[in-house]
Structure formats: C-alpha cells, structure tokens
Amino acid sequence: MNSTRLSKDPYSVIITGVGGQGNVMASRVLGSMLVNNGFSVTIGETFGASQRGGSVMSHLRISETSSWSPQIPKGTADIIVSLEPIEAVRVLAAYGNPGVILLSNTRPIFPVNVIKGDAAYPSVEELKKSVRRLIPHSIFIEATEEALKMGNPILANIIMLGAVVGLNILPITRENFRTAIGERVSPDTVDLNMDAFDLGSRLGQQ
Amino acid sequence: MSYLIDNREGVQHLLMGNEAIVRGALEAGVNVTAGYPGTPSSEIIEAFSKIAGDRNIYAEWSTNEKVAMEVAAAASFAGLRSLCVMKQNGVNVASDFLLHLASSGTRGGMLLVTCDDPGALSSVNEGESRLFAKLVEIPLLEPGDFQEAKDLTTWAFGLSEKIKNIVMIRSVTRMSHASGNVTFGPLPETVPHAEYSCDGPLLDTETGPVISMILAAPELQHGPQQEKLEKAARLFEDCPFNTYTGPEAPELLIVTSSACNLYVREAVHLLEIDDRVGILKLATTWPLPPNLIKQNLMRADRIFVVEEVLPTLEGNIKILAADMAPETGIKTFYGKHSGHIPSVGELNPDIVVSALVRILDIDYRPADATFEYEAAALADTMAPNRGMTFCPGCPHRASFWSIHHAIALDGRNGFVCGDIGCYVMGTLPSGYSTVKTLHSMGSGSGLASGFGKLKQFGLEQPVLAVCGDSTFFHAAMPALANAIHHKSPFTLMLLDNRGTAMTGFQPHPGSPVDVMGEPAQAIDIEAICRAMGAKVEIADPFNLEKTQEMLNHLMEHGEGAKVLILRQACALSPERRGKKKFDVSVDETICIGENCGCNRLCTRIFGCPGITWDNDKKVSRIDTIICAGCGVCADICPVGAIRKKEVA
Structure with missing residues (x-):
C-alpha cells in the first residue's frame, strides 16, 4: 500500500513532453486520481502551440489544504516525468534540484532545427550518463518501444504514469488509476491501458 | 453523462478554469451561449455544446466575436440569461457593439467572458481586455482561483440583472487552462420563456425598444449607465469574493487579483512571511469599491500591487489613494511604476518572490547554486530548442x-x-x-x-x-x-x-x-x-x-x-487524423544525402518533423510514428529516393 500522506505540502510533479504525446491526458488522469482520494490538486498546463512541435509541460501541485500556483517555483519540483529525453533535461534546468526524482522515456522526438542540421541531438546514452551524474534518482524507461510492442505508441504516457505510481511515493493506487482511466477512454480499451500501467509500474521499480 | 452536469450538490471535481466558468453559468441557469474560437477560451463553448441537450442550452460558434455578442444580447433582451466568450483580441472585434450594448443595457443576465493571454503563450500579442470595462463603463470581475471561477460566474448573472447591464468576467491562460478542485452547487430547474417586450415607450428599460441612441441628450442614457456602475461599486463593498488574509496591521499590503493571487500566495508561503504581509485579493476590479479599498489602505503604509501586463489595477488604486490621502495618509506604492513587477510577459511565483525580497529586504537563496549552474550547462549542451513548425502532413x-x-x-x-x-x-x-x-x-x-x-x-x-x-x-x-x-x-x-x-x-x-x-x-x-x-x-x-x-x-x-x-483538410481533422494516405519510405540506395546536390532538400529545407536525418548512414529516414502519410516529400525529392505507396 502506498503512503496516504504527502511528504511535503504542496508536493510538485511535472509531466513534460512534446505536443501529441498525451501529456495533458496523463496530467489530468494523475490529477483526478488524487482528487478522488481527497487531495486538492492544481494543474497548470502550457499547450497553446504544442500541436505544432513545441515542448509541452504540465505542473501538478498536490496539497491537503488548497489550490497553489499553477506554475511551480523554479528549482522546487519533487518528481519530473518526461515523455521525451531532452525535455527532461530542459525541465531539470528550470525546476530541478539535487533531490528531485526523474523518470524519462528514452525515445527522441527530433526538433525541427535538429532535422535541418542547425542543432545537434545528443546520444541518449550520453544524456542518461550526464543526467545520472546530476540526479542520483533518475529512471529511464523505453516506454515508446514497449508501447509499440503493445500496438500503439501513444500508450507510452500510460506506461510512464504506471512508473510514477509504482514509485509508491504518491498517495494513490492501481485502483485509483482504473477509476480515472475508466472515465476517459472507451470501455473496450480499459484493459489495454491497465496492462500498460502495470508494465510501467514494473519498469519503474527496476 | 458529462461531469459538468453532475447534480450531486457538494460533489468535487477537478475542473479547468474554463470548465468552472461553464459550471458556474449552468448553476445560474444560462440558456444561450455564443463565441468565436480563440485560445485560451475555446473550451467554454465546446463544453456548453456537449451538454446542450441535457440542460436546454443553445450554443454556437458565431462567425466572429461581434456577432457572438449580438447573438447573446438578443437572448438577454428576450429575458434569458446568456453568455458570450472570446479571447482578448476578440473583445477588440466586439467592442463596437459592446460600447452600444453598455449604453442600451441588458435584461436577462448577460456576461462577457474574456480569456486574456499574458505572455502571449498562444496569441500574437498580450493585449489586455481589462481596459474595455473602464472604457465602456461596465463592471469587471476577475476570479482568483478555480472555485471562484465557478462561484463568481454564478454571482455575476445576479449582478447583471441587478444593474441591468452586461458584466465582464476576465480570465487568463493560467486560470482558463489550469485546473483545480471545484465543489459543485445545485443546478436549477429552469423553464425559460423567451419574449421580447418592445411595445412600450422609448427608453423604458422593461418594455421599450432596446436601443443605443443618445443623440444630443447624453443624460438620457449615459447618466443612467453611470448610475448602474455606481450601484455595482456599492454592491462590491460586500462582495464575498473580495478577501483579506494576514495580520491586522501588516508591514506591507499586497493587492492582487486573478491568477496572480495564486502566485502571491505561493511567494508568501516560500518566504514564510505570512505574519509580515497581508493579501487583499480583489475579485471586483472595476469599479473598485472605495470603502473596502480605504479600509485596507489604512492597514499599511506600503502597498504592493501584483498584476500582469499593464498597471491597470495599480493605476485605479492610486487614483483612489490620492483622493483618500487626507484620511489614510500618504502611501508608498510598489508595482510596475516602481520597477518591481514587469509590464511585459506573464508573472509567476519567482517574479513575485524577487520583488518581495527587494521590498522587504529579505535574504533568500532559492536554489542550490552549483546544481543550478550544472543543470543549466547540461541543458545548453544537450537540449536543443524546439522551434515551432507545422504538424507532419500539414x-x-x-x-x-x-x-x-x-x-x-x-x-x-x-x-x-x-x-x-x-x-x-x-x-x-x-x-x-x-x-x-x-x-x-x-x-x-x-x-x-x-x-x-x-x-x-x-x-x-x-x-x-x-x-x-x-x-x-x-x-x-x-x-x-x-x-x-x-x-x-x-x-x-x-x-x-x-x-x-x-x-x-x-x-x-x-x-x-x-x-x-x-x-x-x-x-x-x-x-x-x-x-x-x-x-x-x-x-x-x-x-x-x-x-x-x-x-x-x-x-x-x-x-x-x-x-x-x-x-486540403487539416492533418488533425477528424477525416485525416490517424489515417495515412501513403506509406512513405526512403530508399537508402538512392538517397545519397549530402552528396546529391540538393543540400538535403527534404530535411534541411522542407523541414517536416516526419523526416529525420540518420547521422550514421548519412541518409534521410521517415519516422513512421510521426509521419502522417501525406506523401508530399516524395514529390520534392529530386532523385526519387522517397517512395510513397498508397495505403490499401
């Protein structure tokens, strides 16, 4: 059983990625799970131009008492979840700290200036090494590859959510996820989402 | 069933600010809603349309914002409660009608909901709509959190009917597109009946034609319009959404509204100065209720106004403070004019923290400096910018x-x-x-x-x-x-x-x-x-x-x-989304990369995110997860290395 209290109030989680990866959906599902358990949740989302290749970021504030700023103060994130590896690095610079827990998908989505040859995309192995030097608690998951094996790359966001819940830090459970996802997807895809979630929970604990 | 029409009183849902506004309007029994799409306002009409059948609502995307306001005004003239919604730039479009509507007045409660975009996160500018309330002489309300986005909307319909004029509610991106817990109230059973009473005498507000026609007698309409605004100011004196938290006599009084309320709350929490500063959070920002402002100005000699973009609230408070100076004493103001808060871009807790640190002379080090330096260096070398581009297949x-x-x-x-x-x-x-x-x-x-x-x-x-x-x-x-x-x-x-x-x-x-x-x-x-x-x-x-x-x-x-x-339909349209017309691939034996003389036309110039460059093999590739299958790149490759095959 997970803890039922927050280690800090407000507790701050960032979910980041690139437009089209299901970032907003993941933050809404996580937020609903916490609200259903009696917590006060504030989510700030930046998704105005995200469908056009931009970075997208959701800030979740979890509290036992009230709403907080939909933008997390710099350097104070507790957990960063990234659906794309360089977005993890970007968010780390703005909101990270030595105690932050980082979970990142490893599959790159190349920015257009990288495609054009105007900028270089780092090797993911190099990136992992550098991030691990900075953040002792960092977990990398091949979420897109696993999602592709399950038949749909979009499930990467659910795998990453499973990994977050699997950390046993947030006061939520697998059953909370079943309820929250059930409110958002058609009944015939609930099982597939549960499988992705369970896979993520296992991968996150490695 | 949409959770927005959950009729269990007291139930809590996680709502976007825009959804909270919708729920507030539903609890007020709104019937007619119209708008023109514009980020960050678009979810409001979308939400109304999804529950239109359940709650006897008419919702439309109008041709433009001016027409949307006219459509909503017609419902008000016929005695119904109505709402029009637009982004800040839309208020400019609707402003010609708005000036006349503010003059003729309304009947059924009518709201203008505007969603501003400080920082221009999804706009071509960060122009602000608050000034319109002052310009056309109508009340302006700004919710300070998500619960208030709902409650203030419900309250605003009553206000509109008390003063018989349109009321403006202004949200911002960080309210409209942020989410928080909202506790629901009851949904009323409405039996709407629309009828336009227009056979009475000219300028009779109950039965006459609704007109904006002053000619050479401004006192006939302009005078009563200003009386409405004065009445609103009196009602605002007791508005439950204007709140003060903090010690009786703080060192510094912070005056704020809208999403800035949440930034201020966060900054005060981070600096642990709850016992030193007081927060006056205003929901009724035009006209300001003078007695409430006076009572609060009496609390402190130093006043810090926290708002986004232009110094609108700051200016309005200073005007009152000048008039009240004989009673309240002369105040020192901090805000935009003092240089503590920028007039460009959106705010966040960090900007408020750094202003407070300067004003109160606090020694505060927010982050681990070594970590900050190393993380920034890592981002510089490893996280290339993600410039905006058209979607794959656009x-x-x-x-x-x-x-x-x-x-x-x-x-x-x-x-x-x-x-x-x-x-x-x-x-x-x-x-x-x-x-x-x-x-x-x-x-x-x-x-x-x-x-x-x-x-x-x-x-x-x-x-x-x-x-x-x-x-x-x-x-x-x-x-x-x-x-x-x-x-x-x-x-x-x-x-x-x-x-x-x-x-x-x-x-x-x-x-x-x-x-x-x-x-x-x-x-x-x-x-x-x-x-x-x-x-x-x-x-x-x-x-x-x-x-x-x-x-x-x-x-x-x-x-x-x-x-x-x-x-050609948008790549994200229902008819194209997730359906590839072509399977696209690169024939590596034909693609000779940098050597073909095309200067990597497909990746370097055409620049679709679905085509990537293989740095090891020095050839182009199709990222099949991202590619939308439009096949256009096959037609730009000068040597025919990009192949498209119609999907069966």
Whole structure:
C-alpha cells in the first residue's frame, strides 16, 4: 500500500513532453486520481502551440489544504516525468534540484532545427550518463518501444504514469488509476491501458 | 453523462478554469451561449455544446466575436440569461457593439467572458481586455482561483440583472487552462420563456425598444449607465469574493487579483512571511469599491500591487489613494511604476518572490547554486530548442512551399500579407519565411487591397495574401469586397483546411454541421468569391506542381483580385487524423544525402518533423510514428529516393 500522506505540502510533479504525446491526458488522469482520494490538486498546463512541435509541460501541485500556483517555483519540483529525453533535461534546468526524482522515456522526438542540421541531438546514452551524474534518482524507461510492442505508441504516457505510481511515493493506487482511466477512454480499451500501467509500474521499480 | 452536469450538490471535481466558468453559468441557469474560437477560451463553448441537450442550452460558434455578442444580447433582451466568450483580441472585434450594448443595457443576465493571454503563450500579442470595462463603463470581475471561477460566474448573472447591464468576467491562460478542485452547487430547474417586450415607450428599460441612441441628450442614457456602475461599486463593498488574509496591521499590503493571487500566495508561503504581509485579493476590479479599498489602505503604509501586463489595477488604486490621502495618509506604492513587477510577459511565483525580497529586504537563496549552474550547462549542451513548425502532413507546409517557389520563379520580389491561423508560421523558416505582414484577423486581405493600389506610386511587386477558411468568414470578406470593388490587383490564397484548425477544429459557416452536431447550411466559399466578382481557381496544395503553376498564372494574368482556394483538410481533422494516405519510405540506395546536390532538400529545407536525418548512414529516414502519410516529400525529392505507396 502506498503512503496516504504527502511528504511535503504542496508536493510538485511535472509531466513534460512534446505536443501529441498525451501529456495533458496523463496530467489530468494523475490529477483526478488524487482528487478522488481527497487531495486538492492544481494543474497548470502550457499547450497553446504544442500541436505544432513545441515542448509541452504540465505542473501538478498536490496539497491537503488548497489550490497553489499553477506554475511551480523554479528549482522546487519533487518528481519530473518526461515523455521525451531532452525535455527532461530542459525541465531539470528550470525546476530541478539535487533531490528531485526523474523518470524519462528514452525515445527522441527530433526538433525541427535538429532535422535541418542547425542543432545537434545528443546520444541518449550520453544524456542518461550526464543526467545520472546530476540526479542520483533518475529512471529511464523505453516506454515508446514497449508501447509499440503493445500496438500503439501513444500508450507510452500510460506506461510512464504506471512508473510514477509504482514509485509508491504518491498517495494513490492501481485502483485509483482504473477509476480515472475508466472515465476517459472507451470501455473496450480499459484493459489495454491497465496492462500498460502495470508494465510501467514494473519498469519503474527496476 | 458529462461531469459538468453532475447534480450531486457538494460533489468535487477537478475542473479547468474554463470548465468552472461553464459550471458556474449552468448553476445560474444560462440558456444561450455564443463565441468565436480563440485560445485560451475555446473550451467554454465546446463544453456548453456537449451538454446542450441535457440542460436546454443553445450554443454556437458565431462567425466572429461581434456577432457572438449580438447573438447573446438578443437572448438577454428576450429575458434569458446568456453568455458570450472570446479571447482578448476578440473583445477588440466586439467592442463596437459592446460600447452600444453598455449604453442600451441588458435584461436577462448577460456576461462577457474574456480569456486574456499574458505572455502571449498562444496569441500574437498580450493585449489586455481589462481596459474595455473602464472604457465602456461596465463592471469587471476577475476570479482568483478555480472555485471562484465557478462561484463568481454564478454571482455575476445576479449582478447583471441587478444593474441591468452586461458584466465582464476576465480570465487568463493560467486560470482558463489550469485546473483545480471545484465543489459543485445545485443546478436549477429552469423553464425559460423567451419574449421580447418592445411595445412600450422609448427608453423604458422593461418594455421599450432596446436601443443605443443618445443623440444630443447624453443624460438620457449615459447618466443612467453611470448610475448602474455606481450601484455595482456599492454592491462590491460586500462582495464575498473580495478577501483579506494576514495580520491586522501588516508591514506591507499586497493587492492582487486573478491568477496572480495564486502566485502571491505561493511567494508568501516560500518566504514564510505570512505574519509580515497581508493579501487583499480583489475579485471586483472595476469599479473598485472605495470603502473596502480605504479600509485596507489604512492597514499599511506600503502597498504592493501584483498584476500582469499593464498597471491597470495599480493605476485605479492610486487614483483612489490620492483622493483618500487626507484620511489614510500618504502611501508608498510598489508595482510596475516602481520597477518591481514587469509590464511585459506573464508573472509567476519567482517574479513575485524577487520583488518581495527587494521590498522587504529579505535574504533568500532559492536554489542550490552549483546544481543550478550544472543543470543549466547540461541543458545548453544537450537540449536543443524546439522551434515551432507545422504538424507532419500539414497542408500549410505544402502551400507555403509552392507559394515560396512561385514567388521565386516570378522574379518580381512578390510578398505575402499574412493573417491569423496556424499559417502565422509562414513568417518563420517553417513556412519558408514567405509571409511579410502579420496583424489581426482579416488584415492580410485588407493590407493586400491597399498594397495593390500602390502601383500608381511605383510599386511593381506582385501582392499576395493568405487567409484560412474560418478567418475568411470572420473578417476577410469585407477586405476582399473592398479589393474587388476598387480593382486592386492581388492574389488571395484561401487556405481551406475545413475548420477552425488552430484552436481545435471548430466548425464555421462553411461547415456542414454546427457545434451541437446539428446539420447546418454550409456556405460555399468558392461561390461567394465568384459572386463577389473574383476570378477563382481551386487546387489541392498536396499537388505541388499544379498549385505552383496556377499561382504563377494568377500572379501574371488577370485584373483585380484573384482567389486561389488551396483545399486540403487539416492533418488533425477528424477525416485525416490517424489515417495515412501513403506509406512513405526512403530508399537508402538512392538517397545519397549530402552528396546529391540538393543540400538535403527534404530535411534541411522542407523541414517536416516526419523526416529525420540518420547521422550514421548519412541518409534521410521517415519516422513512421510521426509521419502522417501525406506523401508530399516524395514529390520534392529530386532523385526519387522517397517512395510513397498508397495505403490499401
């Protein structure tokens, strides 16, 4: 059983990625799970131009008492979840700290200036090494590859959510996820989402 | 069933600020809602449309914001509660009617909901709408959290009926697009009956015609309008949404509103100064309730106003403080004029923290400096920027490719006047930097109409303009009529992607179905342009060769305004999303990368996110997860290395 209290109030989680990866959906599902358990949740989302290749970021504030700023103060994130590896690095610079827990998908989505040859995309192995030097608690998951094996790359966001819940830090459970996802997807895809979630929970604990 | 019509009183849901506004209006028994799509406001009409049948609501995406306000006002005149919604730029469009409406007054409760975008996160500017409330003399309300976004909306309908005038509610991106817990109240059983009483005497507010006609007697309407505003100020003295938290006599009084309330709360928490500062959070920001302001100004000698963009609240409080100085004493103000808060861009807790640190002389080190330095260095070397570009499979990329090439082939230094839609990115390398003017909705065609008349002064460049299908109906039609009537030679490329794509694919007057899913009369853009007298051609922008050929022909031939309709559905439209027309692949034996002499045309120049560059093999690749299967890149590869195979 997970803890039922927050280690800090407000507790701050960032979910980041690139437009089209299901970032907003993941933050809404996580937020609903916490609200259903009696917590006060504030989510700030930046998704105005995200469908056009931009970075997208959701800030979740979890509290036992009230709403907080939909933008997390710099350097104070507790957990960063990234659906794309360089977005993890970007968010780390703005909101990270030595105690932050980082979970990142490893599959790159190349920015257009990288495609054009105007900028270089780092090797993911190099990136992992550098991030691990900075953040002792960092977990990398091949979420897109696993999602592709399950038949749909979009499930990467659910795998990453499973990994977050699997950390046993947030006061939520697998059953909370079943309820929250059930409110958002058609009944015939609930099982597939549960499988992705369970896979993520296992991968996150490695 | 949508959670927005959950009728269990006291139940809690996680709602976006926009959804909270919708729920608040439902709890007030709203019947008619209208708007024009614009981020961050679009979810409001979308939400109303989904529950229209359950709650006896009429919702529409109107042709533009002015029409939306008129549609909502008609409902108010007929005794119903109504709401119109738009982003900040839309208020400019609606402002002509708004000034007259504020003068004639309303009957059934009516709200103008405007969603501003400090920081221009998804806008071409961060223009603010608050000043309109002062300009047209109507009350302005600003919710300070998500619960209040609901409760204040419900309250505002009552206010509107008490003063018989439209009430403006202003949200911002970080309220509209943020989410928080909201506790629901009851949904009323409404039995609406619309009837317009208009047979009474002129200027009788209950039974007469509703008119804005002052002529030479401003006291007849302008006087009563100002009395309404004074009444609102009196009601605001006891408004439960204006709150003070903090010690009786703080060192510093912070005055704030809207999302800034949450930033202030956070900053005070971080600095642990709850016992030193007081927070006056105002929900009624115009007109300010003078007694409430006086009572709070008495608390402290130093006042810090925290708001986004222009010093609107700061200015209004200073005016009151000047009048009250004999009683309250002279105050020291901090805010925009003092340089503690910027007048550009959105705020966040860190900006408020750094201002408070300076004002109160606090020693505060927010972050681990070594970590900060190392993390920033890592981001510099490993996280290249993610510039904006068109989606994979976007018809605009293909259109701008053709426009760019047609202008180059033409050789007379032609240029494109831009307009508002995803195609604003035509100004950027992702649109080959083709677009050379960019302003408001419809302005591309208006500017092109003007440029076209400069031939007599020596302007020889071909003039082109772009506009989308929704923008065409919204504001480009009058400009096109102007150009045709005055025989101004320009070529309008109407980028018809079958919906209001940028904001989430809302229907417009050219769509066969309305927002509630009812069949609608689809207006034929081609027929309109022809009827107006333009020469009209149609092409599929995915057919690059034909598009360029037609464009060059139109630029060289014919008089007056010409229209090329470039018709291809948005890659995110329901008809295309997730459905590839082609399987696209690169034949590595043919692609010789840097050596083919094309300067990596597909990756370096065309720049679709679906094509990537394999740094090891030095060839292009298709990222099949990202590729939308439009097949256009197969037609630009000079050696035929990119293959497209129709999906069976």
